[in-house]
Amino acid sequence: MSRSAEKLIDQIKKDISEGRLNPGDQLEEAILSQQFKVSRTPVREAIRSLVHAGILETRARKGAFVRRLTAKELLDLFELAAELEAMASKLAANCLTADGMQALKNALFDCEEAASGLNVERYGEANLNFHRTIHNASANIWLVQQLKQIELHINPYRTMPYGVPSRIGKSMNEHAAISQAILAGHGAEARDQMYDHMMLQGKRIPSLLQALETHRNDH
Numbered sequence: 656m657s658r659s660a661e662k663l664i665d666q667i668k669k670d671i672s673e674g675r676l677n678p679g680d681q682l683e684e685a686i687l688s689q690q691f692k693v694s695r696t697p698v699r700e701a702i703r704s705l706v707h708a709g710i711l712e713t714r715a716r717k718g719a720f721v722r723r724l725t726a727k728e729l730l731d732l733f734e735l736a737a738e739l740e741a742m743a744s745k746l747a748a749n750c751l752t753a754d755g756m757q758a759l760k761n762a763l764f765d766c767e768e769a770a771s772g773l774n775v776e777r778y779g780e781a782n783l784n785f786h787r788t789i790h791n792a793s794a795n796i797w798l799v800q801q802l803k804q805i806e807l808h809i810n811p812y813r814t815m816p817y818g819v820p821s822r823i824g825k826s827m828n829e830h831a832a833i834s835q836a837i838l839a840g841h842g843a844e845a846r847d848q849m850y851d852h853m854m855l856q857g858k859r860i861p862s863l864l865q866a867l868e869t870h871r872n873d874h
Contacts, residue, residue, distance in 0.1 A: 656704065659697035663687065664704055671710065671721060672810045674779065678723040682711065710807065721811070729812060733857025736805050737850050739798060740786065745846035747792035748837040755792035756838060762788040763834045770827040778823050783810060785830055789837065813856065
């Protein structure tokens with residue numbers, strides 16, 4: 656694979672993971688070619704690779720789109736993510752360094768600031784940072800890599816529950832409980848708190864997807 660195609664793949668993955676590209680968004684070859692100042696050959700190469708990985712999908716005579724996951728696929732992913740995030744929380748509680756402690760406190764503060772203003776976009780960003788801070792604090796490089804792969808698929812959907820009234824406040828309370836357990840070195844409690852937090856979020860998403868699909872079909 657060409658270096659240009661590899662750079663394109665990395666950037667598209669980053670854009671999806673960080674919410675700049677959303678499920679259902681179209682990726683046009685001409686625009687990508689201009690944006691990255693490359694010919695269409697590496698663009699097509701990158702798209703083929705991402706389709707093969709299940710990140711993009713192609714539609715006849717329409718091109719490539721960010722793949723929309725089914726409710727079942729999302730719930731399965733959140734179940735897996737819940738187990739891995741719970742493990743990361745337990746490990747973080749058991750081996751938290753001074754730097755990790757400060758990073759976690761800073762991440763929680765950012766969540767509190769966003770939650771106080773009911774800023775959905777800002778809270779979504781702070782939420783991702785909070786979770787990644789715990790991943791890194793686990794000090795398990797293989798676990799961090801696995802979570803990065805899962806994030807690529809679930810991150811575009813993670814802010815959906817924050818459109819539900821009161822969800823930001825509840826999420827903030829859950830973050831506070833997780834942080835308290837980790838900072839206190841209570842690994843089992845941190846694990847259980849994180850698992851419940853992830854599953855609560857995951858279980859809300861299929862119903863939200865169904866509502867969005869119904870709305871789309873009605874218009």
